[in-house]
Amino acid sequence: MASLEVRGLVAGYGPVRALRDVSLEVPDGAVVAVLGGNGAGKSTLLRAISRTLGFHRGAVTGGSVHLDGRPVHRLSAARMVAAGVVQVPEGRQVFARMTVADNLRAGALGAPGGRREAAEALARVHVLFPVLAERARQRAGLLSGGEQQMLALGRALMARPRVLLLDEPSLGLAPLMAARIAEAVQEINEAGTSVLLVEQNAALALRLASTAYVLEVGEVALSGTADSLAASDEVRRRYLGVVDETAAEDAGRAEAAHPVLRRWSA
Numbered sequence: 611m612a613s614l615e616v617r618g619l620v621a622g623y624g625p626v627r628a629l630r631d632v633s634l635e636v637p638d639g640a641v642v643a644v645l646g647g648n649g650a651g652k653s654t655l656l657r658a659i660s661r662t663l664g665f666h667r668g669a670v671t672g673g674s675v676h677l678d679g680r681p682v683h684r685l686s687a688a689r690m691v692a693a694g695v696v697q698v699p700e701g702r703q704v705f706a707r708m709t710v711a712d713n714l715r716a717g718a719l720g721a722p723g724g725r726r727e728a729a730e731a732l733a734r735v736h737v738l739f740p741v742l743a744e745r746a747r748q749r750a751g752l753l754s755g756g757e758q759q760m761l762a763l764g765r766a767l768m769a770r771p772r773v774l775l776l777d778e779p780s781l782g783l784a785p786l787m788a789a790r791i792a793e794a795v796q797e798i799n800e801a802g803t804s805v806l807l808v809e810q811n812a813a814l815a816l817r818l819a820s821t822a823y824v825l826e827v828g829e830v831a832l833s834g835t836a837d838s839l840a841a842s843d844e845v846r847r848r849y850l851g852v853v854d855e856t857a858a859e860d861a862g863r864a865e866a867a868h869p870v871l872r873r874w875s876a
């Protein structure tokens with residue numbers, strides 16, 4: 611396991627400033643969640659950490675990232691993987707024309723260790739996701755969305771990460787499949803990998819994480835333990851879809867007193 615420390619990260623795309631001054635910590639062995647709406651900067655944050663922002667025509671212009679106290683913010687993307695920080699990008703992005711087995715093999719490229727370590731990693735991936743062993747010779751593009759997410763996770767695990775960066779692993783999945791993926795993330799963490807999890811599904815993220823940060827327009831607006839954030843009115847209203855009871859009562863009273871209001875919702 612490893613700890614990751616992000617300090618004062620500033621990043622953007624040309625004139626677009628996507629991260630303003632973001633600091634966060636992933637303690638050794640923790641699952642840390644980053645919540646936020648569309649465009650808040652969540653994917654940019656992971657890309658900035660994994661050093662892949664350049665592939666999206668973006669750049670980090672300030673701040674630092676330390677892995678176990680060692681500065682890693684000047685490494686190349688490939689060296690970041692070798693150092694143990696591996697990202698699963700949003701939208702899975704498996705190699706659709708390649709077989710499941712070849713996708714997994716590709717994940718081991720650039721990882722430390724030799725054949726024996728890769729074989730052990732593959733065995734672990736197959737225990738975690740037996741379907742990837744059953745479908746080893748099938749083209750990845752033929753897998754269901756949930757299975758592709760398993761493959762994307764499995765491919766990242768082939769690099770034997772110490773810190774896993776997950777970008778919206780539940781996106782577009784049916785609730786049962788999202789729950790299965792969440793379970794897998796928990797198992798991966800329990801087996802010794804720290805996790806930084808970006809999610810729009812705040813309920814799922816707060817169940818998995820010990821601490822969480824809320825990003826708003828490129829800045830950390832709130833942070834705390836997952837329990838305290840799950841209990842906060844603002845998070846409940848904005849990210850957990852819980853209706854503010856007082857506001858709902860007020861609306862009900864207003865509707866009764868001014869029936870014309872009802873026409874708007876008719």
Ligand SMILES: Nc1ncnc2c1ncn2[C@@H]1O[C@H](COP(=O)(O)OP(=O)(O)OP(=O)(O)O)[C@@H](O)[C@H]1O
Pocket residue numbers: 623626627628646647648649650651652653654655666667668810
């Ligand atoms: N490749 C890009 N080129 C230019 N601007 C970009 C690019 N990617 C993201 N942005 C902009 O940077 C800001 C942050 O986007 P980012 O994708 O990091 O947000 P997000 O929180 O991950 O959102 P979502 O949940 O919608 O993926 C937004 O204003 C977005 O429009």
